[in-house]
Amino acid sequence: MLDLYHAEPAANSLKSLIAIKEKGVAFASHFVNLHEFEQHEPWFVQINPNGQVPALVHEGRVLTESTVINEYLDEAFAGPALRPADPYLRARMRIWTKFVDEYFCPALSFIAWHHMIHNITDKLTPSQFEAKIARIPLKEQQDKWRTAARQGYSREQLENWGRQVRTSIERMERQLRETPWLAGGEFSLADVSCFAMAAEMPRMSPNLMNATDTPRLMKWHAAMHERAGVQAALAMPNPVRATMEAGRSGMGNTLS
Ligand SMILES: N[C@@H](CCC(=O)N[C@@H](CS)C(=O)NCC(=O)O)C(=O)O
Secondary structure (H helix, E strand, O other): OEEEEEOOOOHHHHHHHHHHHHHOOOOEEEEOOHHHOHHHOHHHHHHOOOOOOOEEEEOOEEEEOHHHHHHHHHHHOOOOOOOOOOHHHHHHHHHHHHHHHHHHHHHHHHHHHHHHHHHHHOOOOHHHHHHHHHOOOOHHHHHHHHHHHHOOOOHHHHHHHHHHHHHHHHHHHHHHHHOOEOOEOOOOHHHHHHHHHHOOHHHHOOOOOOOOOOHHHHHHHHHHHHOHHHHHHHOOOOOOHHHHHHHHHHHHHHOO
16 A cells, blocks of 8 residues: 655645656646645654655555655655666766755745735634744744735845746756756656656746757756656646736746
8 A cells, every 4th residue: 555645736736746747657636725724734744754745655654755756755665766777877876866855945935935925824713824924834934824824025035045946947047958857867756856856847937947948958858758757747736826826926936
C-alpha cells in the first residue's frame, strides 16, 4: 500500500506527483485542500507533524520532504531510474534538488503567499483566522501566514525574492546550454524539482522565461511537457484552480 497526500499539482506536491507518475507506481491519492487549511487538521498533523504536503505513507510508514520522498520512490520501487547511475552526476542532481529546496522554492513561495493569501483568508473573520493560525504546528509557518495576511511583505522583501527567482531561472538556462537535462544527458529528479517550480513561469512571467531570453529553458520546458509522467501529474484534480489563477496575475507583476 502506497498513499500520497498532496495538494493541487503545483510546487512541492507537483514535485512528488511527477516522480510517482514517472515511476509508474500505483498509489492512492489523497487531496489535502490547503485553501481550507486541511494540512493543519489533527488527522493530517498526525501524518506530518509539520502540517505540510506532500507526505508519503508506504506500508504504514510515513515519509515527508518532497525531495526525500522522490529519492525514496526511485530507490524503493522498480520502474525507470530517476537518478543518474554515475556517482558524480547523482551528486550534481542533488546540488539542483538542494538548490530548489533552499533557494528557488522559498523565494517563489513567499511571493505566492503574498499574492494568494487573501483569496484564502478574506472569507474568515479575524477570530476564525486566529483559530486557524493557532493550529499551525510550525512557528515559522504561523508567522508566514500572519504577516502575509495582515500587512503583506515589504517591497524590498518582494524585490529580493523576485531577484532570487530570476537568478534561479538564469542558472537553469546556463546549465541547459551545456547539457540537455539539468544533471547531464538524462532526465532526472533535478528536472522534476526545477520543473515543479517553473511549470507556470512562461505563462505567468513571460518576461522571465521566453524564447528570446531563455531559449534552452523553453525547449526543456516543452520536453518536460511531452513526458507522460509529467502530463499525468499535471492532470491530477485541481479544485482550487480558480483561486490559484486569481493570485497568479499578481505574482506575474512581482516577477516582471
Ligand atoms: N520542505 C517541504 C516543504 C513542504 C511545503 O512547504 N509544502 C507547502 C505546499 S508546496 C505546504 O504544505 N504549505 C501549507 C502550509 O505550510 O501551511 C517539502 O519539500 O516537502
